[in-house]
Amino acid sequence: MRHFPVFLNVADRRVIVSGAGECAIAKLRLLLKTEANIFVYGTNAETQVRVWSAEGKLTLVERALKAGDADEAAMLYAANEDDVEDARVAQIGRDAGALTNIVDNLEDSQFITPAIVDRDPVTIAIGTEGAAPVLARRIKADIESRLPASLGILARIGQAFRGRADMLPQGRIRRDFWSRYYEGAGDAALQAGGEKAVNETLNDLLTDAIETRPREGHVSLIGTGPGDPDLLTLKARRLLHEADVVLHDQLVPQAILELARREAIVIEVGKKGYGPSWKQEDINALMIKHAKKGAQIARLKSGDPAIFGRLDEELDALDEAAIAFDIVPGITSASAAAATIGISLTRRGRNSSLRIITGRETQGFAEHEWRELAKEGSAAAIYMGLRAASFLRGRLLMHGASADTPVTAVENVSRSNQKIISTTLAELPDALNAASITGPAVLLYGLSPRDAVAASTALETTPELYTAGAL
Known part of the structure; x- marks a missing residue:
């Protein structure tokens, strides 16, 4: 990963675009979605830039950028469509401490602008390291088709409710509350009765979460197949994403482990033929320990857990400890x-x-x-x-x-x-x-x-x- 993805706070900060032509307009369409103070420097500005300036959406300065203009700026885009001029203004930006981007010049840019799916305040950024913009746009279109237009409204209402939801203990109970809201209950309420109904639904969900007995520990013994993440079943993906604890064999690749939540505890409990290995009784004890604390555990086994996966030994241990489990088959080698x-x-x-x-x-x-x-x-x-x-x-x-x-x-x-x-x-x-x-x-x-x-x-x-x- 050459470019590390971050979300930069530009609210009330100075953002500069050098250039006022078609190239600049493409960047401005995106920047105008932010809360930044946008300054455009350039002569012979396109009509659209002048319209935005007249509407008060940006400040148009009809001259070339000069030293001092980029002071205290968060970002600077060089969009003059002239290599020499773009190099000059980019240097001004760097000297002033601003992050600089030269449009269509990946090597000399300090950052790149991703394709963005906007469901404000939900924002999804898609980058390909500049290698395949067409692919980024295709992914963007696919994601946009999957996310309802109401998602932004639900996120905004949910954001305002977070203070009340914080009374729930961190971990599974709080995640279950938000999952119920975003995975159907919130949208159904919005469609039925608007924002008032959404807030009523959030209150009902919160009451249920407070009164509901904490979920008991559970172990899902999941076959991860031969290694290709695309061969995972949909159920395996869902359980892996929902897990509090992930215990995995040595042969489970990193590409599959990355499907787990960032907050999940991930532990390798590898058993390797003719080499150092975890003892089976230690693996059993670790599963039981976390399950008794109420954790939802994804026990990942390479291939199919029922084929040379020592499945019965782990099931016997779970039965003896009275811990619930389910088995998710995987594609065997x-x-x-x-x-x-x-x-x-x-x-x-x-x-x-x-x-x-x-x-x-x-x-x-x-x-x-x-x-x-x-x-x-x-x-x-x-x-x-x-x-x-x-x-x-x-x-x-x-x-x-x-x-x-x-x-x-x-x-x-x-x-x-x-x-x-x-x-x-x-x-x-x-x-x-x-x-x-x-x-x-x-x-x-x-x-x-x-x-x-x-x-x-x-x-x-x-x-x-x-x-x-x-x-």
Whole structure:
């Protein structure tokens, strides 16, 4: 992030626009929404600038900006559409201590003006670091279509009510009060009876919040999928945003954690194979501790919590502590990997069933029905199988599996650094070593990429490494 987004208080402060042409008008349309004292310097002012000046909305000074004009100014826009003149006035602004912006000159500007969605006093600023103004406008249009025009009125009424609402204790009770107001009750009252009805509704909601028994602690065990935030369910997003405490596995990426509220307590309780890990009993104790304080907890688990996620151990602990919970499924790595390589996990005439197995158990290598798995046409999704690749190959070959059985490994499935390795059972350990796999990976035994995908990436008969970006 090159430009740090802030909201600058310009009420009754001097803001300068150097230039009075079309370029300046574009900035003035936005600045006139503020409470700043706007001064425009320039000759041959456009008619619109003169109209605004006559209406008292700004002060027009019909000459070029000079030293001293920018003293005590909060901001200065250089909008002369002349590189030399813009550089000159920008230097005057910088010397005076004003933040300066040279229109259409990102490199020499101290700040940039974002696209803005205005629902005063609610303001949403959208920036793309100057890289894609068209994209910023598209996002702006999308957000504007989602936010009702009444939002500004509701926010203004709510702002005036904050003093009374502050009698509620900070935390969940106060947030629930405002959530009820902004997520339906306020707008319904406004439509039914105007601002008077809104204030009556706020009083009713406040009375309910004071008299209502505090919400008991609750744990939502949420599958976050393979890592791509776009693959989260809507319910997962909502619960994550509402959570007071977020406890997450090590594999849950930062992009998903950033969906939590800024005020939420976020703790990594990672369990890492063959490395330092949180003990399961300590994770259980931490969940129970926060839940008994009334916290709403989002327990984030990579993939789907019901597949090799030690879900039952945590549910048993919550049951024993009499703490309510719910389970939110997530997309498991096998499904995401199959989608990535363009195949289904089952197919008539190829495999009518799929085993989901693990290459590792607490006490060592997992034991499976190797003879059944080795039969032609069998398929399996193997989790945590990287370190066990040689063992898996040996067991399957020993029980009759063909050396040519296809195996596809997908590392960091769905993420930007995803890798796909298409190989055979005989070559599996060597292919994984050659690809330098370090991240989490799922092995799709008996499954290979769709022919069209394979052709598009020029796969050879020998193991070939290719990335998701090439798909």
